[in-house]
Amino acid sequence: MTETARTNTRDIARAAVRAQLAQVAFELFHREGFDKVTLDDLAAAAGVSRSTFLRYFGTKEDAVLAAFDGHDRRLADALRARPSGEDDWTALRRALDTVIERYHQDPAAALATTRLVRETPALCARHLEKQHGWRPALAEALAERAGSADSADSPTLGQSVRAAAALDCLNVALDHWLASDGRLDLVDLLDEAFAALAPR
Amino acid sequence: MTETARTNTRDIARAAVRAQLAQVAFELFHREGFDKVTLDDLAAAAGVSRSTFLRYFGTKEDAVLAAFDGHDRRLADALRARPSGEDDWTALRRALDTVIERYHQDPAAALATTRLVRETPALCARHLEKQHGWRPALAEALAERAGSADSADSPTLGQSVRAAAALDCLNVALDHWLASDGRLDLVDLLDEAFAALAPR
DNA sequence: GCTACCGTGACACTCAGTTTCACACCTGGA
DNA sequence: TCCAGGTGTGAAACTGAGTGTCACGGTAGC
Structure with missing residues (x-):
């Protein structure tokens, strides 16, 4: 103690x-x-x-x-908290609300950070690398949600792809948000990105 | 001369x-x-x-x-060569055949290179960065295909997302292919990845 | 043959990141 | 009160990547 x-x-x-x-x-x-x-x-x-x-x-x-530390954990937890009947794509979209929230709390700081990262090749690359590391955790969370009977739940190819695509949606939405100097609504952009790729 | x-x-x-x-x-x-x-x-x-x-x-x-140099150009060209009526997702899938081809020509070498890249964090990161740079070219090719009347064709958010997602499909398929030591069929894996995310 | 150019090697330099060591401090126990 | 162990910090040496500069040598054009 x-x-x-x-x-x-x-x-x-x-x-x-x-x-x-x-x-x-x-x-x-x-x-x-x-x-x-x-x-x-x-x-x-x-x-x-x-x-x-x-x-x-x-x-x-x-x-x-370091500002992005723990995003993977938060995202995975948010995924696991989604209703079990919900499809992957909707669950991913909702899980991203957790991340988006931080952009709404302090838009100016978020904008500055995002801009610095995007405009600096070294930072952009490292960020990409870091974010790439989130994929397994997200895919596994999806697998856990899906795996009702079998306990051996290693993610399927489809789950990995959807996890990766969801992160792309975030990135593309952020790109457009940044290009608009934060004037466009990030939620709308993210919805649009997700809609462009709705599975099934 | x-x-x-x-x-x-x-x-x-x-x-x-x-x-x-x-x-x-x-x-x-x-x-x-x-x-x-x-x-x-x-x-x-x-x-x-x-x-x-x-x-x-x-x-x-x-x-x-350097082995991956020019992939972006080849992909973009392949995209532009697809019939104009074809939807983005199918066009992207077919364009990737251009890349896949190289893996069929010399599977052993491709496997070794892919494994080296995936197993070396520094290489993996740089590769991700490089591949990330392909997205604008692909999205622009999609925009050109779509842009019939307007000549001012900067890619839409949806086109960017689909371009990024297609590259994810390639990566995830390659991951599984690598995990199977090249025994699984890369074309099948890629088809499966694309099917997991068919838009519309 | 002279000249201009281009690829190469040698070298010095900056900076990131690692490792090692020594010092200071704090805390808990005799 | 003093002592032992752990912990955070600073100093310094070292490795290795990447940049910039300069001088040499061959080759092509006049």
Whole structure:
């Protein structure tokens, strides 16, 4: 108990520092451009050593992309929470509401982050890679929903494809949202993207 | 005329050297593992200097991923060659036959390359990035096909989504093909993937 | 044969990321 | 009070990727 409590306080402190570092890093990237900023710059701006910065974020990119941490878990959980009768495509669409929510909470910040990521090749690539890693978790969640009798539920090809396609819908919707400077409604765009690919 | 001819011979020579370097690099990566091989190793094995190697391939990854160069052009051309009445999804499926063909020509090599790419995070990420770059070209080809009256044909959201989804189908099909050690039929897998997401 | 060009190699440089070590601090127990 | 172990931090050396510069050597055109 004391141990978990102590661990928790430590973790909370760590998370706070991490958030602070991410904030400083984002401002610097936003102002100077991602590529112009070196790890030394980041460390200096944040008032820590290069070593410490790299302990909090394994790479320069992570300082930005940490904002997307846990999306896979949240999405998978949201999927599992959908009614079992619902078809995959609708479930995926609804699960994405969980993600979209964050864009509505602070549209300006979301827009800035999205723009930075899209305009920086290195960040865009890493983000793609990260997002690609979400697919298995989503597909598995779909498999769990479907698997009523058999417990051995490794995702089918179809489930993997639908999971991937849903993420594409998110990305394309975000692209258009970004192109409109946030003026278009993200929910509408996402609905349109999903409609363009409604299975069956 | 002489100039273009001279340029051509030069380009052909360059392409040959490039292919040779790629071959040597692949064998080394395959044998030692992508991460274990340094640029110096590659240069030494190929009998050129590090500088020269980097002139042919901008990055270590490119030495492998050059195998996928031009896929976007070929796909877009294949799309434009499809009958104008055909729906996007069918056209995309048929266009992918162009890519699949290469896997049938030399399945062993294709399998080895695909496995190397999938098993190496750095390669997988770069490949994803590269493939992501194909989407605009595909979407634009779809837009051209559709755009009968209006010449201003920037892709719609739906066209972008379908282009992206088609590439996902390819990737998922390849994943399953790889998991089966090439025993499953790639065409069947791709058909199944496309069927899991048939629009409309 | 002279000249302009182009591919190559050598080298120096920047920067990301890894690893190692030492120091400071805090906490719990004798 | 002092001591032992764990933990976060900083300093520094190191590896390796990628960039830029320059000088050499061959080849083609005049």
